[in-house]
Amino acid sequence: MLFFITSIAYCQDSEIKQYIKENSIRIDTLTDDNYLRNFEKFSDILKSKKVIGLGEATHGTHEFFQYKYYLLRYLVEMCQVKNFGIEANYTECRVVNDYILYSKGNIENAISGLHFWTWDTKEVLTMVKWMHDYNRQMLPNKKLKFYGFDLQYDEMARDSICKKIKILDSAYFYAHFKMLLKIDFKTSKSDTSFFNRYIKCHSLLDSLKGYISTKRIDLSETFNSDQITSLFADIRLIEECLEVNMLLAKGNALEASHLRDKFMCENIRSIVESTPNSKIVIWAHNGHISKVEPHMGFYLKETFGTSYYAIGFDFNGGRFRAIDPITHQLVTFYIKNSKSGSSGNFFSNIKIGNFFIDLDKAENADGATSRFFNKSISQLSIGAVFFKNNDRRYYLEQSLYQQFDGLFFIDKTTPSIAIK
Known part of the structure; x- marks a missing residue:
């Protein structure tokens, strides 16, 4: 009997892995020269979406930020996105917006003024400089705008x-x-x-x-x-x-925390209502863009329906930055591999490297694949703080599809890079 059950589980895993191999979008190391090719299939998935949420499984991972930067570029150039919002204060982000629109101020000072070490990185700086350079070539009604939708500082x-x-x-x-x-x-x-x-x-x-x-x-x-x-x-x-x-x-x-998420949704709605014919990409942690109540993404889904598309990020292991709560220092941590049975471990064992999977499509697949994406599964979810050698406390048990409409998986990560 045990052999029979094990054989069924193996067959189901094989079916799921085969579906992902056939339906995922493989992602190479992203560069200025290849991002359009890497993301060319995203137009069909995202062209009708009004609000596109880009998550992150840690606040300090280079690859998460790099993917989001290049996907933003693609969506601006190919899907008419004109607005960008980040998990930072509305007022402070106006200083960044003044830079990308009018070349006002010092951009490094503006980014450091957002209060969060998480965004005070070379990856965010690269993105903002690109937004600035893009705007210099565009007519006023075609220029990008940079918004904050958070509310933690007055x-x-x-x-x-x-x-x-x-x-x-x-x-x-x-x-x-x-x-x-x-x-x-x-x-x-x-x-x-x-x-x-x-x-x-x-x-x-x-x-x-x-x-x-x-x-x-x-x-x-x-x-x-x-x-x-x-x-x-x-x-x-x-x-x-x-x-x-x-x-x-x-x-x-x-x-x-739950009220903050509700307010952030209201602030994004206000931005969208002020630019009724535009689309917006929003940048926040997985835990905020998630469609599960009472996260921000739940309220966005209620507000925008299928016009909201949440993209989560998952990983197997690697290095990332976070605050050590013992020393209160910002340091680089390392997780060798995700635990057995986790989504990161499962995806890594497919052996296809980094990829994107459209969960909306996968949820409607036959049999084991649909059940896999609908069942609760462990995923790494790390915020601004991390207790060293205690990564097992940072696993979230939840259905991938209930949280996200699409998912990037990155096998091995490196830490984000501080500006200074």
Whole structure:
């Protein structure tokens, strides 16, 4: 009986592996010279999509970033994508957008100003410089735009709001809103003192919105449409930051994380609504683009339906960067191979190297293949922090298809490269 069951399992594995061999898109080492050829089949998969989510199984892997960069280039050139969004603050990303649109500022300083070591890399720098150079050749209505959709920091948004209100009426600002210059909308842990501050912050924001509603004519005469849009977006960012931090103050870190994902979806929706005929590529961790409730991708799928396509990333082993929670240093870690029974281990044993598989198509395949992509399976999922020699705590048990519409697999990885 055991031999019979083992034989069935072997046959099913062979069927799945054969399907992947026949239906996957093999990916060579990507270069400026070959990325169009590598991604030429993606047009049929993605041309009708309005929001394309690009994930990552770690925040510090060179190949994940490189694939996303070249896929963005392909989608811009071949599928009319004009907008890019990243898991970083809306306000800070405007500085990057000013660089790619108008050549303003120092791009390395702009990227480091996004607050996250994860994006302060040569891979992201290469992508942003390419966006800048691409825009120099394009008419204004064809240029790329760079957005942030996260909400974790309020300081720059507050400063931007204060500058605009002072331009409108400096005396009124100092009489009624100068608290914006110093009040702290954030907390990092359970903090009962935050409750009173929360009430003050809410009252201040309500007063600010009431004031602005009476100044619409003055706003239109003083600022252009982009500056007015930014003002309202900055206020909304602070409101979102406040609500998430209220949950943190109550000790509800998991609920705060879920609310952050919901707000990020709302911010992406606002970007799409402001550019109704454009498509957007969004860059975030697998855990955010995932279609599983209550992740950001779940809300995006609810909002955009089949026009949202989530692409996850998986790997077998290799090197990556993350924060060591013991030393609090950013270091390079190494995982030799994924554990037996994991998706990374299974894909590696097919022996076809790096590839992409369309899970929407695979989910509708016959028999064992459909069951494989629908069943729960272990996958490596590593965020900004990693405990050395304890990689088994970083496996997520979930169906690949429930999370993603498509998946890149990379057998062996190398670490992302810091700008400085």
